[in-house]
Amino acid sequence: MAVVVEKNLLQRVRGFVEVEDLSVSFKRKGHCVQVLESVNFKITPGEFVCLLGPSGCGKSTILNAIAGFIQPTSGFVFVNKRHVDAPSADRGFVFQQYSLLPWKTTFENVEFGLKIKGTPKAERTELVDYYLNLVGLSKHRHSYPHQLSGGMQQRASIVRALVNSPSVLLMDEPFAALDAQTRHMMQELLLSIWSDLKTTVIFVTHDIEEALFLSDRIFVMGVNPGRIKQQIDVTLARPRLVDSMISPAFIALNRQVFELIREETLKSMEVD
Amino acid sequence: MAGSSRKTSRFLLGNLIAAITRYKKGDRASKKSLINPKVFRRCLSLLLFFGIWQLLCQTKFNFFINFENVPSPIEVVGATVDFVKSNPTKHIKASAFRVLTGFATAAVLGISLGILIGWFQKIEDLIFLPLEILRPIPAVAWIPLAILMFPNAEAGMIYLTFIGAFFPILISTIRGVESTDMLLLRVGQSLGAKQWHIFKDIVVPGAMPSIASGLVIGMGNSWFCLVTAEILAGRYGVGYITWESYVTSNYPPIVMGMLLIGLMGAFSAYAVDRLTCLLMPWRITKKKTV
Ligand SMILES: Nc1ncnc2c1ncn2[C@@H]1O[C@H](COP(=O)(O)OP(=O)(O)O)[C@@H](O)[C@H]1O
Ligand SMILES: [Mg+2]
Numbered sequence: 001m002a003v004v005v006e007k008n009l010l011q012r013v014r015g016f017v018e019v020e021d022l023s024v025s026f027k028r029k030g031h032c033v034q035v036l037e038s039v040n041f042k043i044t045p046g047e048f049v050c051l052l053g054p055s056g057c058g059k060s061t062i063l064n065a066i067a068g069f070i071q072p073t074s075g076f077v078f079v080n081k082r083h084v085d086a087p088s089a090d091r092g093f094v095f096q097q098y099s100l101l102p103w104k105t106t107f108e109n110v111e112f113g114l115k116i117k118g119t120p121k122a123e124r125t126e127l128v129d130y131y132l133n134l135v136g137l138s139k140h141r142h143s144y145p146h147q148l149s150g151g152m153q154q155r156a157s158i159v160r161a162l163v164n165s166p167s168v169l170l171m172d173e174p175f176a177a178l179d180a181q182t183r184h185m186m187q188e189l190l191l192s193i194w195s196d197l198k199t200t201v202i203f204v205t206h207d208i209e210e211a212l213f214l215s216d217r218i219f220v221m222g223v224n225p226g227r228i229k230q231q232i233d234v235t236l237a238r239p240r241l242v243d244s245m246i247s248p249a250f251i252a253l254n255r256q257v258f259e260l261i262r263e264e265t266l267k268s269m270e271v272d
Numbered sequence: 273m274a275g276s277s278r279k280t281s282r283f284l285l286g287n288l289i290a291a292i293t294r295y296k297k298g299d300r301a302s303k304k305s306l307i308n309p310k311v312f313r314r315c316l317s318l319l320l321f322f323g324i325w326q327l328l329c330q331t332k333f334n335f336f337i338n339f340e341n342v343p344s345p346i347e348v349v350g351a352t353v354d355f356v357k358s359n360p361t362k363h364i365k366a367s368a369f370r371v372l373t374g375f376a377t378a379a380v381l382g383i384s385l386g387i388l389i390g391w392f393q394k395i396e397d398l399i400f401l402p403l404e405i406l407r408p409i410p411a412v413a414w415i416p417l418a419i420l421m422f423p424n425a426e427a428g429m430i431y432l433t434f435i436g437a438f439f440p441i442l443i444s445t446i447r448g449v450e451s452t453d454m455l456l457l458r459v460g461q462s463l464g465a466k467q468w469h470i471f472k473d474i475v476v477p478g479a480m481p482s483i484a485s486g487l488v489i490g491m492g493n494s495w496f497c498l499v500t501a502e503i504l505a506g507r508y509g510v511g512y513i514t515w516e517s518y519v520t521s522n523y524p525p526i527v528m529g530m531l532l533i534g535l536m537g538a539f540s541a542y543a544v545d546r547l548t549c550l551l552m553p554w555r556i557t558k559k560k561t562v
Contacts, residue, residue, distance in 0.1 A: 069458055089464030099459050103477040103554045112473065113463035144554040164463065 004123045005130045008165055014045030015079050015091075015167030015200040017066065022075035024061050035061050037225040038075070043217075046198040050211035050218045052257070054265040058226025059204040060096075063170050066202065067093050079168055089113050092161025096173040098153045100145040106132065106156050107141040113164040131159035135189065151182040158190065162197065171203045175210070184242065187213055191240060208257050212250060213240055220260045223268040230260060343524040348531065351524035355513075366508035367498055368536070370426075374433030375494045382438050382490070383483060386445025391475060407439045411497040415504055425505030432504070436497035437490035444486025448479030481555065484548035491544045495537030499529075510536070 022039040025032045036058045043049050051059045064070045066077050068087040077084040079091065087093075100109045107128055114124045132138050135155040145153055154174050161169060175183045187210060194201060205211050211218050215234050222229035234253065236244055244250055322345045327333075329344035343351070389396045411432045418428035452475050460470045502511030514529030549555070 067458075067462060069461070087458070087461035089462065091462065093458070093462035095455060095459070097455055099455055101456060101459065101474065101477070103480075103552070104473075112465075116464045116466075116469050146554070146556055160463070 002126050002130070004126045008127055008130075008163070009197065012165050012197060012199060013080065013167045014198060015043075016045050016081070017041075017043040017168055017200060017202065018076075018078040018081075019062070019066070020076045020078070022062065022065060022077065023073050024058070024065060024070065025073045034225040036065075036072075037227050039226070039228055041219060041228060041231075043200060043202065045200055047217065048194060048201045048203065048215045050215040051202065051204045051221060052208065052211040052218050052261070053206065053221030053226070053229075054223060054261060054268055055206055056268060057221045057223045057264065059206075059221060060172050061226065063093075063172050063202065063204055066168070067091050067170055089117070089164040090167050092164060092166035092169045094154070094157050094161055094169070094171040094174045096176055098145065098150065098157075098177075100148075100153055100156055100160070102145050105142050105144055106137055106148065106152075109145070109156055110160045110163055113160065117164070127163055131163050132156075134193065135159050149182075150178050151186060154178065154186060155189070158193070162193070162199070166199065168200045168202065171201065173204055173206070176205070176207075183210070188241070190214070191238075195239065208254055208261065209245060212236070212253055212257070213245060218257065220257060221264070223264050229264065232257060341523060343527045347524040348527045351528045355525065355528060363508050363510050363513060364532075364536070366506070366512075367502070367510040367533075370429050370501060370509070371433050371494045371498055371536075371540070374430045374435075374497075375437045375491055377430075378434045378437035378441055378490055378494070379487060382441030382486070383445050386442045386483070386486075387449055387476065387479070389442075390446040390449025390479070391471070403439075403442065407443075409435075411435050411500040415500070418504060429501035429504055429506065429509075432497050432501035433494045436493035436495075440489040440493055441483070441486040444482045444489070445479060448482025448486075449475055451482070452478050480548075480552055484545070484552070487548060488541050488545050491541045492537055495533055495540070498533060 019039055019041050022036055023034065024036040025034045027033075039062060051062060053059055061070070065072050066079075066084065068077075068084050068091065071085070084091070100106070101112070104112065110128045110131060111124050114127060119127070129138070129141075132141055135158065137152060137156055137159075140148060140152060145156075148156070157174070158169075158171075175186050178186060191214065203211075203214055212234055218232040218234060219228045220230045220232060221227065232253070236247070236249055236253075326345050328339045329342055329347075331339075333339040385399070389400055414432055414435060418431050419425075422428040422431060456474050456478065457470060460474045465473070498509070499511035499514055502509040503515050506512050510529050510532050514526050514533070517523065517525040517529065
């Protein structure tokens with residue numbers, strides 16, 4: 001393997017994420033609405049964590065605060081002991097919506113972060129080619145986003161973030177818009193990439209099976225205001241394959257989480 | 273002249289009727305020979321346009337609108353032949369030069385000011401209001417000032433074609449920049465982009481489709497203002513011929529001048545459209561028919 005690629009793969013810093021007393025309120029029609037109340041958690045380097053909860057509970061808001069897109073009303077986010085106050089390539093982000101730049105080809109999209117960093121052309125090409133190959137997009141390197149399927153676009157978005165060697169990968173329901181079959185393939189692909197890189201991943205989803213299949217730990221969120229309701233360790237063996245999803249342990253966990261989420265969903269409906 | 277013109281018009285009408293009946297029948301052979309139905313429909317539209325016009329002139333149609341003194345297509349063809357024989361390039365060149373210079377200046381100024389106004393709130397506060405006041409003023413109203421302000425008539429004329437193109441380009445650019453997708457700004461930030469890259473790789477390309485339509489409209493408007501401009505002065509120019517023919521009561525060249533301006537305007541707007549499409553290879557340009 002080329003030296004450049006090896007360096008990119010091996011010299012990764014794994015993110016240690018600390019969220020301390022994070023509260024966020026938004027102004028809506030003149031008055032303040034508290035969206036998050038005193039969220040606390042620590043994520044160890046290399047861990048795969050899911051934020052799971054009904055829609056509207058504040059999952060994206062937590063992720064946006066870690067990314068630095070929004071400023072918390074109170075509380076702090078630290079990544080590797082450094083205070084987060086603005087977005088940076090050190091925290092890669094994969095959005096729920098298709099978010100490749102429409103005027104750049106697949107190759108140029110993935111290359112963009114390296115270009116900003118000032119990586120020399122030859123190195124850029126080598127790295128981008130490596131990552132495109134990793135997610136099976138080599139053939140589509142010169143295609144524009146509108147020529148790609150949804151799954152392809154999300155694969156490109158994932159490696160666009162990873163090529164910058166972020167210490168944390170933040171993913172906001174990245175597979176929610178995909179059909180079930182494609183979603184499964186993407187989940188397996190993501191796990192296989194993660195098992196190689198062991199980058200810290202914070203993955204937002206409202207899909208219980210997805211959370212169980214992917215993560216080491218699940219933070220189940222509660223609503224009104226948004227907070228971490230319970231923490232669940234997912235001790236299912238890795239590597240996980242489709243078969244893992246029919247194991248008794250998986251089903252038991254699924255039921256347990258289902259009850260938790262159900263309570264919250266009912267609660268969120270009552271208030272409306 | 274009159275006899276030959278009648279003969280030609282009968283020939284045109286005959287063709288037209290034959291074409292319509294053939295089209296209605298959906299005759300296979302005729303469709304094949306005309307390559308495809310799209311081209312056929314477009315030819316038909318032109319044929320109908322000139323046919324009806326000729327008919328109205330020939331019957332001296334006079335009901336509220338009076339066609340008695342309107343030159344017929346065939347008279348216009350005659351005027352065109354005379355025009356072509358009389359060294360037309362100096363007129364076309366003069367007009368094209370004015371429009372292109374005015375348009376190019378408008379494009380440079382409109383796009384750069386538009387980007388600044390759209391992106392920086394302070395610049396918008398400083399210069400947008402005066403521009404809004406100037407915007408609705410039609411080119412004709414600028415004639416006196418153009419005479420007073422510019423060192424020679426040529427510069428004044430270029431200014432008037434500039435005015436036509438500048439505002440559509442400016443406004444479309446501002447709208448394009450302002451409609452930048454929040455999501456894509458975040459994409460840029462999370463890839464480490466600072467102001468310059470966000471601007472160059474996200475804001476400007478995102479505004480390009482809007483800028484392009486501003487350019488196409490601006491190009492059309494520039495030709496639109498040409499007659500106004502060439503009333504101002506000059507001995508050359510398509511707009512000048514049009515106006516001069518009216519002053520000297522020589523009617524067919526008026527229509528020829530009008531059509532010539534229309535044609536050159538349409539052609540240059542089309543050229544601008546194609547060129548801007550070449551700059552945006554990522555766009556899907558096919559019409560979406562449901
Ligand atoms: N910029 C904002 N301004 C006002 N309200 C917001 C804003 N962003 C999110 N919210 C509100 O905060 C709540 C949580 O939103 P979000 O974090 O997107 O939830 P989730 O991702 O879990 O579906 C929602 O009720 C939403 O309406
Ligand atoms: Mg969300």
